[in-house]
Amino acid sequence: MTNLLPKFDYYEPRDVAGACRLLSQFKGSARIIAGGTDILVNMKKGLIAPERLVGIGKIPGISEVQAVNGGISIGAHLIVEKLVEFDLVKKRFGVLSRAASVLGSPLVRNRATIGGNIVNARPAADLPPPLMAMGARVILTSMRREREVPLDKFFKGPGETVIRPSEVLTRVVVDSPPPFTGADYIKLMHRRSLEIAIVAVASRITVDGPEGVITDAKIILSSVAPKTIHALRAERSLLGERPTENLFARAAKIASTECTPIDDIRGGAEYRRSMVEVLTRRTLRGALDEAVGRSGERGER
Numbered sequence: 001m002t003n004l005l006p007k008f009d010y011y012e013p014r015d016v017a018g019a020c021r022l023l024s025q026f027k028g029s030a031r032i033i034a035g036g037t038d039i040l041v042n043m044k045k046g047l048i049a050p051e052r053l054v055g056i057g058k059i060p061g062i063s064e065v066q067a068v069n070g071g072i073s074i075g076a077h078l079i080v081e082k083l084v085e086f087d088l089v090k091k092r093f094g095v096l097s098r099a100a101s102v103l104g105s106p107l108v109r110n111r112a113t114i115g116g117n118i119v120n121a122r123p124a125a126d127l128p129p130p131l132m133a134m135g136a137r138v139i140l141t142s143m144r145r146e147r148e149v150p151l152d153k154f155f156k157g158p159g160e161t162v163i164r165p166s167e168v169l170t171r172v173v174v175d176s177p178p179p180f181t182g183a184d185y186i187k188l189m190h191r192r193s194l195e196i197a198i199v200a201v202a203s204r205i206t207v208d209g210p211e212g213v214i215t216d217a218k219i220i221l222s223s224v225a226p227k228t229i230h231a232l233r234a235e236r237s238l239l240g241e242r243p244t245e246n247l248f249a250r251a252a253k254i255a256s257t258e259c260t261p262i263d264d265i266r267g268g269a270e271y272r273r274s275m276v277e278v279l280t281r282r283t284l285r286g287a288l289d290e291a292v293g294r295s296g297e298r299g300e301r
């Protein structure tokens with residue numbers, strides 16, 4: 001039997017202020033709808049039944065990408081497929097483009113937005129890992145003020161974030177990467193598309209020259225904890241060291257002890273933990289190759 005959507009009123013404000021006004025006026029009974037690929041599915045399943053949906057797609061500027069001081073400001077309503085296609089994203093923030101390219105299917109990517117992928121806060125969502133690796137911040141706007149929250153501090157647990165019912169996520173901001181910085185993302189899936197990650201890892205490292213030591217390191221683990229997490233001890237183990245296979249293998253082992261995977265139909269906890277080790281090693285190698293301009297030589301990943 002097909003479930004029908006529950007009844008709701010639909011609003012389509014023409015600016016961010018209008019959207020904030022509606023959220024504030026209707027308190028918790030109104031929800032933003034962006035691409036609808038998550039919220040409508042949950043409404044059909046009867047998991048949620050908001051009385052009002054506020055569509056933000058007609059707000060000018062909310063789907064734009066802008067270069068800002070070598071960094072990038074991405075409108076929350078930008079569809080995922082644009083992250084795959086845009087030259088600016090591909091060239092300067094390739095890891096985000098690559099993660100976007102494995103989200104869902106072409107149909108999903110042409111509706112799903114970056115804002116929706118962040119706010120739905122699924123522990124296996126594809127865009128938070130590369131964004132956290134790049135130190136992204138989100139801009140949350142309400143009637144009263146605008147606040148900037150590091151993505152690291154945005155997620156609280158599965159489906160839970162620090163966003164308030166009166167706030168709209170309006171932009172995602174990423175700074176310009178320092179020289180000799182590279183990043184990589186690998187998502188382990190049973191199939192090549194339309195698949196939620198069994199495990200995914202994003203790594204980013206900065207070295208102080210082609211033969212230099214590691215000055216910054218980020219390792220982000222997805223689908224192996226109630227929220228997307230940093231492998232903090234593994235990150236620290238890399239700092240000040242010369243990048244070698246042994247060093248990466250050691251960091252990967254540490255990372256595998258920092259997650260808390262569960263058993264479910266997509267994979268067992270121990271399998272996931274061992275895959276964290278494999279993917280961390282491979283993404284660190286991929287990140288280093290990009291940092292020193294060897295990405296073209298990427299071998300087995």
Ligand SMILES: Cc1cc2nc3c(=O)[nH]c(=O)nc-3n(C[C@H](O)[C@H](O)[C@H](O)COP(=O)(O)OP(=O)(O)OC[C@H]3O[C@@H](n4cnc5c(N)ncnc54)[C@H](O)[C@@H]3O)c2cc1C
Pocket residue numbers: 031032033034035036037038039040041056076077080102103104105108111112113114115116117118119120124125126127167168169170194195196197
């Ligand atoms: C078949 C299928 C396959 C999928 N595959 C994947 C996958 O491989 N990887 C993956 O990560 N996800 C996947 N998803 C989940 C989903 O498509 C993505 O998370 C998507 O990015 C959600 O974006 P949306 O614009 O559709 O969000 P919506 O469904 O419109 O909204 C999701 C939530 O975010 C809130 N929200 C949206 N935008 C804002 C905003 N600007 N400010 C405040 N709140 C906001 C909404 O109120 C809602 O709670 C899949 C979904 C389907 C149906």
